[in-house]
Amino acid sequence: LWDDIEALDYAVPADAQLDMMLDLIRLVKRAARWLLRNRRHQIAPSATIGEFAYGADAVVKALPDLLRGRAAEIHEEQRGRYVERGVPEALAARVALAGQAATALAIADVACRIGADLLEVATLYYQLGESLELDWFGAQIMSSKVDNEWQAMAREAYMEDLQWQQCTLTEGVLRLRADNPDVASCLAAWEAREATLLQRWREMLGDLQA
DSSP states (O other), rough: OHHHHTTTTTOOHHHHHHHHHHHHHHHHHHHHHHHHHTTTOOOOOOHHHHHHHHHHHHHHHOOOOOOOHHHHHHHHHHHHHHTTTOOOHHHHHHHHHHHTTTHHHHHHHHHHTTTHHHHHHHHHHHHHHTTTTHHHHHHHHSHHHHOOOHHHHHHHHHHHHHHHHHHHHHHHHHHHGTOOOHHHHHHHHHHHTHHHHHHHHHHHHHHHOO
16 A cells, blocks of 8 residues: 555645555554554564454455444545545545554454454444444544644544444444344344443433534
């Protein structure tokens, strides 16, 4: 991707190239922080690549079909901004996925840990993000103004915590499969069991959105 962006020298505005490069840098930082948080004592480059290469690649390739709700809107808005500045459609679409691509590591980790189908986990992850408006909540975090690197790091930490919570919820739903292998039924059972907490969350969201 980096080479493809550099190949656009003098073909698109320099600030468009810079924005795309910053998107990729942000993706690398998020992935590195996830590994440091979740594999701090198990980091062996070759083994880690072997563990995540297939799963992360599969999730990223499926992202255009997995994204829904506000997450899909954000991706389309970002893609559109790049296309308007002259970036080829295919490259714009790939770079616009950078904001969501870091979740591939966490999704692959959940799938491996509980022995679930990778794309089933990914689908449920984004379904919960839409139904609980976690994508909207994340967008509010990312839209907050930062004045220095420390504030930017704090904002990223909030996003990582939100991702962790979304993965925890996904795993919680899928662990109900012992009673019913159908994911939709598991989700319905989970929503019924957690109805009180979900109602509180939606009331809080309503207050934030008012």
